Amino acid sequence: MALTFCTILGGLAYWPINAATTDLKGSVAIITEKMVSQQEMEWRSSRGAEDRLRQEASLNDLRGAQVLAPSSTVYGRATISASPITSAR
Numbered sequence: 814m815a816l817t818f819c820t821i822l823g824g825l826a827y828w829p830i831n832a833a834t835t836d837l838k839g840s841v842a843i844i845t846e847k848m849v850s851q852q853e854m855e856w857r858s859s860r861g862a863e864d865r866l867r868q869e870a871s872l873n874d875l876r877g878a879q880v881l882a883p884s885s886t887v888y889g890r891a892t893i894s895a896s897p898i899t900s901a902r
Contacts, residue, residue: 849857
């Protein structure tokens with residue numbers, strides 16, 4: 814009788830552990846499928862750095878190619894405000 818009780822109690826204690834172990838194995842399998850290796854991470858980071866350098870070079874080329882107005886004609890003159898608020902009330 815005592816042996817049966819201990820067996821049932823041991824089975825009840827083992828059952829959640831077994832289920833948790835099965836869930837854990839499934840989770841580890843999913844993680845290993847989606848895991849990125851260190852070599853791939855290094856490749857991705859170097860590729861990102863190359864892309865950033867290429868993008869910065871393209872932006873610098875575009876900025877250099879823009880036609881800029883001489884600063885004396887744009888900013889040297891006083892501008893007339895189109896505001897409806899006047900200084901004399």
